[in-house]
Amino acid sequence: MAALSLQKHINKQLYDKWDLAYLYTDKNLKVVEVSDGLTLYGYPEIPLGCEVEDYVDFMVGFDASTRVDLPLVESPSGITVAVNLIPSKRGLAIVFSNASHLAEQRQLLQQKANENELLLRQQRILTHRLEQASKELEGKNEALREAARLQNSFLSGVSHEFRTPLSSIIGYTNLLERETHNPDKNPEAYANCRSYLRAVKRSSKHILSLVENLLDHGKLDADQIVIRPKPCDLHEVFDDIRLLLSPLAGTKNVEFTLQTNFEPGCMVIADDSRLRQCLLNIVGNAVKFTDKGSVTLKAELNRELLSIEVIDTGEGISKDNLAKIRIPFFQVADTGKAGTGLGLTITEGLIELMGGELVIRSELHQGTQVSFELPMPLLEAEALAMPEPSIDIDQLKVLLAEDDSDIADLLVMLLDEQNIEVTHVSNGALALEASEHEQFDLILMDLHMPVMDGYQAMEAMQKGGNTVPVAVMSASNLSEDRLQAQQYGCAAYLTKPVEIEEILLLANQLTSEA
Amino acid sequence: MDKKKVCMVGDFSVGKTSLTQKFVNNVFSEQYLTTIGVKIDTAIVDETKLIVWDVAGRDSLSPINLSYLVGASGIALVADGTRPETVDDLHSIWDTVEKRIGKVPTVVALNKRDLPEWSVTPEQIQSLKERGWIVFETSAKEGVEVEGLFTQLCRLIQ
Numbered sequence: 001m002a003a004l005s006l007q008k009h010i011n012k013q014l015y016d017k018w019d020l021a022y023l024y025t026d027k028n029l030k031v032v033e034v035s036d037g038l039t040l041y042g043y044p045e046i047p048l049g050c051e052v053e054d055y056v057d058f059m060v061g062f063d064a065s066t067r068v069d070l071p072l073v074e075s076p077s078g079i080t081v082a083v084n085l086i087p088s089k090r091g092l093a094i095v096f097s098n099a100s101h102l103a104e105q106r107q108l109l110q111q112k113a114n115e116n117e118l119l120l121r122q123q124r125i126l127t128h129r130l131e132q133a134s135k136e137l138e139g140k141n142e143a144l145r146e147a148a149r150l151q152n153s154f155l156s157g158v159s160h161e162f163r164t165p166l167s168s169i170i171g172y173t174n175l176l177e178r179e180t181h182n183p184d185k186n187p188e189a190y191a192n193c194r195s196y197l198r199a200v201k202r203s204s205k206h207i208l209s210l211v212e213n214l215l216d217h218g219k220l221d222a223d224q225i226v227i228r229p230k231p232c233d234l235h236e237v238f239d240d241i242r243l244l245l246s247p248l249a250g251t252k253n254v255e256f257t258l259q260t261n262f263e264p265g266c267m268v269i270a271d272d273s274r275l276r277q278c279l280l281n282i283v284g285n286a287v288k289f290t291d292k293g294s295v296t297l298k299a300e301l302n303r304e305l306l307s308i309e310v311i312d313t314g315e316g317i318s319k320d321n322l323a324k325i326r327i328p329f330f331q332v333a334d335t336g337k338a339g340t341g342l343g344l345t346i347t348e349g350l351i352e353l354m355g356g357e358l359v360i361r362s363e364l365h366q367g368t369q370v371s372f373e374l375p376m377p378l379l380e381a382e383a384l385a386m387p388e389p390s391i392d393i394d395q396l397k398v399l400l401a402e403d404d405s406d407i408a409d410l411l412v413m414l415l416d417e418q419n420i421e422v423t424h425v426s427n428g429a430l431a432l433e434a435s436e437h438e439q440f441d442l443i444l445m446d447l448h449m450p451v452m453d454g455y456q457a458m459e460a461m462q463k464g465g466n467t468v469p470v471a472v473m474s475a476s477n478l479s480e481d482r483l484q485a486q487q488y489g490c491a492a493y494l495t496k497p498v499e500i501e502e503i504l505l506l507a508n509q510l511t512s513e514a
Numbered sequence: 515m516d517k518k519k520v521c522m523v524g525d526f527s528v529g530k531t532s533l534t535q536k537f538v539n540n541v542f543s544e545q546y547l548t549t550i551g552v553k554i555d556t557a558i559v560d561e562t563k564l565i566v567w568d569v570a571g572r573d574s575l576s577p578i579n580l581s582y583l584v585g586a587s588g589i590a591l592v593a594d595g596t597r598p599e600t601v602d603d604l605h606s607i608w609d610t611v612e613k614r615i616g617k618v619p620t621v622v623a624l625n626k627r628d629l630p631e632w633s634v635t636p637e638q639i640q641s642l643k644e645r646g647w648i649v650f651e652t653s654a655k656e657g658v659e660v661e662g663l664f665t666q667l668c669r670l671i672q
């Protein structure tokens with residue numbers, strides 16, 4: 001059988017005129033015969049009687065009984081050969097034939113096939129990536145469309161919000177105008193006027209809070225809000241919320257409860273106005289969206305950590321909407337309750353700035369729980385012993401530089417009521433001149449004025465050796481504006497609208513220091 | 515000197531030839547030239563002459579190609595770390611090899627470690643280790659762990 005196959009093989013090779021070579025070994029794989037052609041394939045001259053594997057590397061691992069065909073083997077000469085091991089009774093025949101032709105063909109085909117497969121694979125990956133990228137883009141597009149939609153609804157919401165109080169202001173001022181034209185001023189007319197004025201004030205305050213919200217939101221976005229912790233009475237903050245929101249809850253027959261584990265006079269270091277703003281928003285929302293049942297505000301101060309929880313029995317928020325309420329401008333549709341849709345975004349940002357994290361748990365028809373924790377250092381006892389400033393500002397002389405005559409008139413009138421003597425000028429140059437000719441106790445300086453602005457005036461005053469404290473009144477609450485004003489030597493920085501109480505407090509501080 | 519036959523086995527273009535050439539001749543080529551049949555090289559490791567059979571990856575499981583493995587003392591399974599499917603293929607390749615030549619010492623090279631497209635998962639490596647194989651993350655291009663691979667294989671079969 002083996003001999004026959006060898007015969008067949010040899011015949012075929014001969015027939016094809018392949019360059020045939022062979023090697024015979026005995027049972028111990030010692031070389032007994034070598035054909036001439038073997039050196040053509042790069043094998044060395046092999047002395048008879050030697051171990052075949054010492055001269056032919058590929059023989060390592062085979063024994064004399066191995067019957068195997070090795071169709072394509074690169075020989076030392078580089079020519080590809082076919083090798084057949086054919087065992088027989090006497091030993092092993094190792095037959096070499098030239099397979100370079102076959103190898104060349106195979107090489108071409110296999111190279112193409114492999115490269116194609118690699119390319120196809122690459123293509124599949126790229127296609128997959130493209131698909132994913134386009135999916136991602138689609139998602140982003142959708143998000144952009146949603147943002148644009150929200151922006152639009154925000155704008156129309158804001159416009160609407162402004163229109164309502166503004167119309168009411170215009171309406172009531174018309175009424176006031178008519179009422180004050182009336183020559184016979186009876187008590188009833190006065191009462192009317194007062195209620196119209198209250199309405200105007202309410203609407204104005206509403207607009208102011210709208211504007212403040214919008215500004216805060218812009219600043220949060222631009223990382224420009226600075227938290228200013230200062231000593232404050234923590235209980236007072238919560239009591240304010242109660243005072244502000246109880247009436248609203250009362251009109252809706254919603255029970256409002258405040259629970260704290262601290263007493264009035266509990267002094268901490270916190271930015272009370274920002275904390276108040278957050279609480280007002282969260283508790284305000286709770287009251288707004290609760291139509292029956294209760295709203296509870298719980299505050300606990302333990303080891304300088306303030307934990308706050310607001311629990312209501314209101315409508316609750318659906319899962320869908322819960323995911324969206326943190327998006328700026330988002331408002332749950334069909335509640336019929338207007339707002340800017342910014343309150344919660346701002347509150348969340350502020351709480352984060354103060355070192356906390358807002359957590360909202362809610363289910364539709366199950367009420368809502370909002371909670372957060374803030375680090376809250378207690379004020380040390382010695383700092384508490386500061387004397388209360390006593391307000392005694394009679395006979396004070398104030399220079400007011402303000403180009404807006406309405407604001408100026410108002411301030412002049414309010415200061416006048418306090419027996420403070422006010423000189424009003426309408427730009428920086430006039431302020432400078434006045435300060436050089438007359439002695440004042442305090443200068444109130446607007447920043448943006450024609451002819452010479454507030455900064456320039458302050459600079460000139462500084463050069464002129466002015467010692468009178470200057471308080472800047474600015475519409476901007478940005479920290480860099482504060483800093484700049486300080487560099488020009490201002491003693492205080494008031495943000496508009498400036499309340500008379502602030503001026504009085506300041507006047508008192510400045511004059512008591514002096 | 516002791517002589518041992520070892521075979522490089524794995525899918526096409528995973529770097530069998532590159533690893534062999536790096537180890538034997540310290541050369542590397544970016545160009546891909548597929549191996550036809552088998553190329554045999556030798557190297558001396560720890561007093562042992564290793565006869566390295568660099569077998570074509572294409573059709574590596576065909577009976578014809580399996581005949582190249584007869585007489586092997588050890589196997590280096592090679593996969594391309596940037597083509598994770600070639601790593602998974604190692605399991606079935608080895609099962610077929612085992613049927614033909616029985617259990618022989620085996621090491622694994624996850625090659626092309628230098629490429630950023632490297633994407634072998636820890637689970638894949640774990641499943642290779644569970645079969646008792648020592649896994650090398652090699653780069654024929656940068657010569658990383660190439661020595662380690664062959665030296666380890668040589669130690670296993672000595």
Ligand SMILES: Nc1nc2c(ncn2[C@@H]2O[C@H](COP(=O)(O)OP(=O)(O)OP(=O)(O)O)[C@@H](O)[C@H]2O)c(=O)[nH]1
Binds near residue numbers: 114545550569628
């Ligand atoms: N970057 C990089 N490329 C490599 C590495 N190893 C191999 N390659 C490249 O991968 C391709 C295939 O390498 P080969 O060594 O020919 O692969 P093979 O496993 O012998 O392939 P077949 O002979 O077809 O079975 C070539 O283009 C090599 O340059 C490596 O470690 N890093």
Ligand SMILES: [Mg+2]
Binds near residue numbers: 570
């Ligand atoms: Mg190759």
